[in-house]
Amino acid sequence: MTARSIQIVEVGPRDGLQNEKVVLDPAVRAELVTRLERAGARRIEAVSFVHPKYVPQMAGAEAVMSALPSAAGHSRIGLVLNGKGYDRALGTSVDEVNIAMSATNGFGLKNQGLDVRGQVSMLSDILAGRRNSEGQPGTPSLSATLSCVWGCPFDGEVSVGQIADLVGEIAAMGVAEIALADTIGAGDPWAVTRKVEAARQAAPDTTLRLHFHDTRNTGLANAHAGIEAGIDVLDASVGGIGGCPFAPGATGNIATEDLVYMLHRAGFETGFDLDALIATARWIGDRIGRPAPSALSRAGGWPG
Amino acid sequence: MTARSIQIVEVGPRDGLQNEKVVLDPAVRAELVTRLERAGARRIEAVSFVHPKYVPQMAGAEAVMSALPSAAGHSRIGLVLNGKGYDRALGTSVDEVNIAMSATNGFGLKNQGLDVRGQVSMLSDILAGRRNSEGQPGTPSLSATLSCVWGCPFDGEVSVGQIADLVGEIAAMGVAEIALADTIGAGDPWAVTRKVEAARQAAPDTTLRLHFHDTRNTGLANAHAGIEAGIDVLDASVGGIGGCPFAPGATGNIATEDLVYMLHRAGFETGFDLDALIATARWIGDRIGRPAPSALSRAGGWPG
Numbered sequence: 277m278t279a280r281s282i283q284i285v286e287v288g289p290r291d292g293l294q295n296e297k298v299v300l301d302p303a304v305r306a307e308l309v310t311r312l313e314r315a316g317a318r319r320i321e322a323v324s325f326v327h328p329k330y331v332p333q334m335a336g337a338e339a340v341m342s343a344l345p346s347a348a349g350h351s352r353i354g355l356v357l358n359g360k361g362y363d364r365a366l367g368t369s370v371d372e373v374n375i376a377m378s379a380t381n382g383f384g385l386k387n388q389g390l391d392v393r394g395q396v397s398m399l400s401d402i403l404a405g406r407r408n409s410e411g412q413p414g415t416p417s418l419s420a421t422l423s424c425v426w427g428c429p430f431d432g433e434v435s436v437g438q439i440a441d442l443v444g445e446i447a448a449m450g451v452a453e454i455a456l457a458d459t460i461g462a463g464d465p466w467a468v469t470r471k472v473e474a475a476r477q478a479a480p481d482t483t484l485r486l487h488f489h490d491t492r493n494t495g496l497a498n499a500h501a502g503i504e505a506g507i508d509v510l511d512a513s514v515g516g517i518g519g520c521p522f523a524p525g526a527t528g529n530i531a532t533e534d535l536v537y538m539l540h541r542a543g544f545e546t547g548f549d550l551d552a553l554i555a556t557a558r559w560i561g562d563r564i565g566r567p568a569p570s571a572l573s574r575a576g577g578w579p580g
Numbered sequence: 581m582t583a584r585s586i587q588i589v590e591v592g593p594r595d596g597l598q599n600e601k602v603v604l605d606p607a608v609r610a611e612l613v614t615r616l617e618r619a620g621a622r623r624i625e626a627v628s629f630v631h632p633k634y635v636p637q638m639a640g641a642e643a644v645m646s647a648l649p650s651a652a653g654h655s656r657i658g659l660v661l662n663g664k665g666y667d668r669a670l671g672t673s674v675d676e677v678n679i680a681m682s683a684t685n686g687f688g689l690k691n692q693g694l695d696v697r698g699q700v701s702m703l704s705d706i707l708a709g710r711r712n713s714e715g716q717p718g719t720p721s722l723s724a725t726l727s728c729v730w731g732c733p734f735d736g737e738v739s740v741g742q743i744a745d746l747v748g749e750i751a752a753m754g755v756a757e758i759a760l761a762d763t764i765g766a767g768d769p770w771a772v773t774r775k776v777e778a779a780r781q782a783a784p785d786t787t788l789r790l791h792f793h794d795t796r797n798t799g800l801a802n803a804h805a806g807i808e809a810g811i812d813v814l815d816a817s818v819g820g821i822g823g824c825p826f827a828p829g830a831t832g833n834i835a836t837e838d839l840v841y842m843l844h845r846a847g848f849e850t851g852f853d854l855d856a857l858i859a860t861a862r863w864i865g866d867r868i869g870r871p872a873p874s875a876l877s878r879a880g881g882w883p884g
Contacts, residue, residue, distance in 0.1 A: 427882060427883070432883055433883070460882065461879070461882075462845070462883075463845075464842050464843075464845040464846040465801075465804045465842070465846070466846040466847075467845070490797075490875070491875065491879045492838065492841055492842070492875050492876060492879055492881075492882065493794075493797075493799075493800055493835070493838040493841075493842075493875035493876070494800055494838075494841075494842050494845075495797075496797055496798055496800065496801040497769075497800040497801040497803070497804040497842065499801070500769045500801040500804055500805065501804065520879070523878075523879040523880065525878040525879065526875070526878055526879035527875065527878075531797070534796065534797040534798075537796055537798075538768050538769070538796070538797075538798050538801065539768075541766070541767075541768040541771070542768040542769070542770040542771065543770075570797070571794070571796050571797035571830065571831065572797070574827075574829040574831075575765070575796050575824070575827040575830035576827065577796075578731060578764065578765075578766040578796065579731065579736055579737070579766075
C-alpha cells in the first residue's frame with residue numbers, strides 16, 4: 277500500500293512573521309523561503325501584498341519575490357486582501373494568489389474594511405479581471421482563505437450553515453481551492469469534522485485546505501480530525517512562530533515540524549525533512565530573537 | 581441528548597511535580613491537591629510511594645495524605661512501584677493505588693529494577709496479599725499503569741501485539757482499570773486508535789484509561805483519537821507541569837486546562853471549572869518558579 281500523502285503549505289514567512297514583533301528585511305525573508313524549500317516545502321506563502329502601513333512586517337513583498345529565482349515544482353503564494361493587492365501581485369513572479377476573506381462581517385471589516393458581501397464582490401471583481409488570462413502562462417493560480425471559521429473575536433460563534441453557504445458560494449464562483457482557517461484557535465476537533473463535512477457537501481468539487489492556529493493547543497488535534505475527514509492539504513508555520521493578536525502571549529500557527537513529526541510517525545508522506553525543518557526553526561528563532569515555540573525544536577524527533 | 585462525560589484523573593501533584601526541579605514541601609503539595617479538588621478534580625494522583633532517594637520531589641507521601649481529610653466523592657491515588665511501596669500505601673488514607681508497570685523490559689529495569697516478567701510477578705504478589713481484603717472498607721481500590729506503550733527510550737518501538745498480550749494478562753489477573761501511558765510522548769493519534777482497539781479486544785471488561793505526555797505536541801490529538809475510540813478516562817496534569825527526563829527542555833503531561841477546554845468546547849462534561857484550573861496552574865507556576873507551560877494559562881478560554 278502506498279503511503280497517503282499530505283501536502284503542507286508552509287506559511288511561516290507570511291502568517292508567522294506577520295505576527296512577530298521583529299521586522300525582518302526582505303533579504304532575510306527570502307532566505308527563510310529558500311531554507312524552507314530546501315527542507316521540502318513545495319508550496320509556500322512567501323509574501324503578503326498588504327499595505328506596509330498596516331503590517332510593516334510584510335513591507336517589500338516585491339523585493340522578497342525578486343530575490344527568489346523561480347524554480348520548477350515550487351509554488352510561491354502571495355496573500356491578497358483586495359484588488360489593489362491583486363494588481364501588485366500580478367507585477368511579481370508569485371505562482372499563486374491567495375485571497376483573504378472572512379466568514380464574519382466583524383473580522384472582515386476590521387481586517388480588510390469589507391463585510392462578507394463586500395469581500396464576495398471584491399473576489400468577483402478579481403475573478404472578472406482574470407477571465408481572459410485564467411490558466412495562461414504568467415497568470416498565478418488562485419485560492420481563497422476564509423478566516424474565523426471556528427469563531428470570530430468580534431462576532432463570536434460561527435455556525436456550520438454560515439460556513440457551508442459561503443463555501444458553496446465561493447466555489448460556485450470558480451475558486452478551485454478554499455482554505456478554512458481557525459484564525460483565533462477556538463476550534464475543537466469535533467467541530468472541525470462537522471464543518472469540513474458541511475463544506476465538502478456544499479462544494480464537492482473544490483479542494484478544501486485547513487489552516488489552524490495552536491492558540492489553545494488544539495491545533496494538531498484539529499489537524500488529525502481534518503485528515504480523518506479526508507483533507508489532504510494543511511497550512512503550517514515553521515517553528516510555530518507568530519501569535520494571535522487577540523490572545524496576547526499565545527503561540528501562532530501549528531508548527532510545521534510538529535505536524536510533520538505526527539504525520540511521518542503515522543506513516544504519511546509530506547516531502548519534508550524533519551531535521552532540516554528543526555534547523556530552520558532554530559535559525560528563524562535566532563532572527564526573531566526568541567526560541568521557536570514548537571515542541572519538536574525543543575524535544576527532537578523520535579526515534580532518534 | 582445528555583452530554584457525554586469524560587473523567588479526567590489529575591496527575592499534576594505526582595507526575596507533574598516529580599519532573600520539576602523544585603522540591604515542594606508536603607504541605608504545599610497537599611494544598612495543590614485541595615485547590616485542584618476545588619477546581620473539580622474527583623480522582624487525583626496525590627502521592628508516590630517511591631523511595632525519596634530516587635525521587636526527592638515525592639518525599640513525605642504520608643505527610644501529604646495526613647494533611648488531606650478524606651472527603652466523600654474524592655478519590656486520592658497513590659503510585660506504587662513495588663510491594664514495599666504498596667505496604668506504605670496501606671498505612672495511609674489513599675483511596676486507590678496505581679501500580680506502575682512498563683510495557684518494556686528496558687524501562688521497567690531502569691524505573692523499577694524489574695523486567696516485564698518481574699513486574700507481573702510483583703503485581704501478582706500484591707494481588708495475592710489483597711485476596712481477603714479486596715473490596716473491604718479501608719482497602720484502596722487498585723489500577724495499573726503501563727508505561728512506554730507508544731515507544732520506549734531504551735527498547736525503541738513497541739508493537740500492538742506486545743500491548744494486547746500484556747493488557748490481556750493483567751486484566752485476567754483481576755485488575756479492573758489499566759492505563760496505557762505514552763511516557764515519552766512518542767505516539768501519534770493513529771497509533772493510539774490501533775493500540776486502544778487491540779487492548780479493548782484483549783480486555784473487553786476492563787476500563788481502559790489513557791495517559792499522554794505532550795512532549796511532541798501530539799497530546800491532545802492523541803486524546804481526541806482515544807476518545808473517538810471510546811475511552812472515557814484520561815490523565816492530565818494542571819498547567820502541563822513536569823517534563824520528560826528523556827527529552828530535556830520538553831513539556832510534561834497534557835495540561836488539564838487544555839484538555840478541559842477542548843472537551844468543553846466540544847460539548848463534553850468533565851466536572852472541572854476552567855477558570856479555577858487556570859488560576860491553579862498560575863498558582864503552581866509561582867510555586868515551581870516558572871510559568872505553567874499550558875496554552876490555556878497563556879491564551880485563556882474562548883469565548884471569554
